[in-house]
Amino acid sequence: MNTLSLPEPIAAYFAAEHKPDALARCFTAQAVMKDDGHTHTGVDAIKTFMAEASAKYNATSVPFALEREDGLQVVRAQVTGNFPGSPIDLSYRFRLERGLIASLEITA
Incomplete structure (x- = not known):
């Protein structure tokens, strides 16, 4: 099986998906995250x-x-969980800045 080689902040993001404190350390202080129709600004x-x-x-x-698109790192991931339509493939569009995630947009 081929292992996907992700940039460090992105690998850390996926490794921390159920650890909010570890996840927060992946982002810049003023990071912006868009998911599920909402925008969240700042680490907190x-x-x-x-x-x-x-x-x-x-x-x-x-x-x-993983591919690069317009200066972004775009990761495709299969997401499985307690929600209608599971599993689903989602796109994660990361913009990295100084070794951290500055923005993330998650779309179907």
Whole structure:
């Protein structure tokens, strides 16, 4: 099986998906995250959103593709959890800045 080689902050993000404190350390202080029709700005807002989503959906993400697009790192991942339509493939569009995630947009 081929192992996907992700940039460090992105690998750390997926490794921390059920650990809000570890997840928060992946982002810049003023990071912006867009997911599920909402925008979350700043580490505290992102941490709160991710903790609530983790508790509600208990989702697990398995990245399977990485490409660059317009200066972004775009990861495709299969997400399985307690939500309608599971499993689903989602796109994670990361903009990295100084070794951290500056922005993230998650779309179907």
